[in-house]
Amino acid sequence: MSTSSTVRDPGATAPGSTGPQRADRRTGRSLVGGRGGIWFVLPFMVVYAAFVLWPLLYGLGLSFFDTSLVSDESQFVGLDNYARLLGDSEVWRTLWVTVLFTAGSTIPLVAIALVMALLVQTGVRGQWFWRFVYFAPFLLPVATVVLIWQWLFSGDFGLFNGVLTGLGLPEVGWLTEPEMGLWSVIILTVWWTIGFNFLLYLAALQGIPDQLYEAAEIDGAGGWRRLFSITLPLLTRTTALVVVLQVLASLKLFDQAYILYRGSGGPGGSATPILQYVYDTGFVDYRLGYASAISYVFFVLIILIALVQARLSRRSES
């Protein structure tokens, strides 16, 4: 794995050498012992404390109270909210929807992005064009994406059903059939966000030194052989990273599902992610305490998944 040092790019401003710095540390002579450092950190810390740390604690506090947005009275109820949550079938149902979405979106979002990057990296003409086409949707605001797809999915005049009819196939109720509800969100999401994973793969592919391919070619290795013996093995780490990022992003599904179904949760509630249940509980039913409790359980779940994945990817590295 000497790729990174051999390919370290002379053009980037990243000063690669850590030599002198390390030497200074060894001699114990701190170059940077300047006082007043706290003043650089303080502005950030104040904003961080006010808008992340405090709400985090405040939310934890709220989750022990029976607090409503409409009245000022609130009663300490201990762990009642958490106990109720365990027996709330809607929590489990929306959590399941979220898990299904995560599985259903992560697989195509990683696999298709990899294929796109591999194809573009082969050096065919029109680099600018391919990158633009695959990445541009990622730059669109979620509302733009959803408005476009609502129109494509629409029952009577939508493009998809128009094409299906043209092919002599039956129409599909993209936004009205409970079996399709979540799939429509998945299709839209894959189209919208694939560009991000595509770029990560592209960057990783460009980090593979040409010498490896030159050597392989001299040895007579064909395209497939080079793909499976050089490219894919060298992408293992990137893939682990892309999967982790994608799972964590997919679990936080809310915006597109909420807008696509105008807050209804989809046909038969088939596309209600857990964050939407938090939103509905807090901002529609005004049960702030209970909504905070659900948020916290979800938060713990995300941390657990992140830790498990960090462990797995570390093991696969060594």
Place this chain on the structure above:
Amino acid sequence: MTTTETANPATTTVLPGAGRETAGPSTVQRYTPLARAGMVTGLAVLAVLWLAPLVWAVLTSLKYEADTTTVPLEVVPERGFTLEAYTSVLANGNLVTWFVNSTVVTLVVTVLTVALCAAAAYGFSRTRFRGRRALFALTVAGIMVPPQILIVPLYRQMVSWGLADTYLGIILPQLVVPAMVFILKKFFDGIPHELEEAARIDGAGQLRIFLQIVLPLSRSILAAVSIFVFIHAWNNFLWPFIITSDPALMTLPVGLVQVQSSFGVRYAQIMASAILAGLPLVVAFMLFQRQIVRGVATTGLGGT
């Protein structure tokens, strides 16, 4: 080797590649003509799938309203195309207001976020003070907190501070991006100390070193971070959606959701609004593709 790699995914896996961007993709690999044809076909099929929704949206937005709902579908209507949908959307709707709001909010968020994060990163990287390690650990821990789980307490807090339905209310909670502090600190750590040492001998203070030496050396990473923050702020939906109810204060993504209901079934106008809202970043991408690609890849990988 392995230690630097685990600690530093952004610089080891991405910067080299991102820097080579100018050199283009690898051209040393040779393929048979058949393989090449297969690759181009694959690329083209994917491109058609990815372009079709956009093309259809643009076509719809250029049609007369009555031509949008024909059975069977018409790609090119008999009457031809018109800019009617665009002119009426710009004249009647709040689109211009939302555009201005989005621009103001996004610029302020980007400038302040980068300033706060860069200063903090410098403090963590280059200065010594009591509690530095603890505060940095606290900052890194913040990367794990999804903003979505804070909406309920944050909303209540902003209401009690009187910041609901204000620009400040929209902007302030978006300023904290702990991942960017982490990325910038890692970069600052890699800058050799000699330059600063020389400046210090000349009597330069901490602030001058930061502003005149470290920041100019970090232009590439600052650009990357700014691009990332900008895209996220421009497209941010959930928080502005929760904190604003006054249409005069809404940002584009939030305002567009109102369009959904207010325009009813006027598809040409809905598509025109959607396209106008999406256009600025897409145009920016056409102009600055290389910088944006590098910015997103660098921060995307370093952010975990």
